[in-house]
Amino acid sequence: MVQDSCQVTVINEQRIAQAQAQMPDEMILVEVAETFKLLGDPTRVKILQALAVTELCVCDLAALLEMTSSAISHQLRLLRARGIVRYRKEGKIVYYSLDDNHVQTLVEVSLRHVEEC
């Protein structure tokens, strides 16, 4: 047993070294967590699920999810910032659609996972 700088006892030094060796960069792991965090909200999951079916404008999404346009717009801003959705203006109407099929895959995998349990 060894004490590290944090006063934590180490039991299996070798396994720790092994896990550490295969651990991706801190930065990458933080990004992975942030991606998941973005998907970790029912409103945003519903938005993505709807946009996976068809392009929709803000007020359509608001009607579909029975929420205010403001609430939807705030969430779309987050999804936009991560490049998950893109938008297209048509007059004063703004149409949103998916811009990242990786994320779509994640939602699908998670859906199948939940449905199996």
Added chain:
Amino acid sequence: MVQDSCQVTVINEQRIAQAQAQMPDEMILVEVAETFKLLGDPTRVKILQALAVTELCVCDLAALLEMTSSAISHQLRLLRARGIVRYRKEGKIVYYSLDDNHVQTLVEVSLRHVEEC
């Protein structure tokens, strides 16, 4: 254009109906979001990444992530509650390992996604 109960104007009634028809149950979508939320924290992602390599006890994880055993234990409790990790007692030491390869798949897909960008 139609006004629904929430005072939101509907632009594309047909598309909304289409999206609604393909929308999974509210309950399932909430569970999907909760699964993602659980993966949406750097500490938990690191724990899962480490356990994907090898079984580890709480203090090993604490040493690896340079955090207190208490903080790790709290996170493991959440992962345990969702059936994502399982544990095995060996005397006073508690070894944790992964108990859900779906989740492992999600992390892998997300890792590849982040690394591509």
Added chain:
DNA sequence: CCCTTACTTGAATGAGTGTTCATATGTTTC
């Protein structure tokens, strides 16, 4: 031009969350 409409945005608020600290539990060792 003014009014309505679709959307955005900033501040505020209430709920939720991760870590710390102190304490408790259960196990081993002396």
Added chain:
DNA sequence: GAAACATATGAACACTCATTCAAGTAAGGG
């Protein structure tokens, strides 16, 4: 049995976050 140790857990704290509300922008119609 007492001390040491690995975990677990409850409360507290700072912090984040989703929604609401109010105000602002930009486009179209009368």
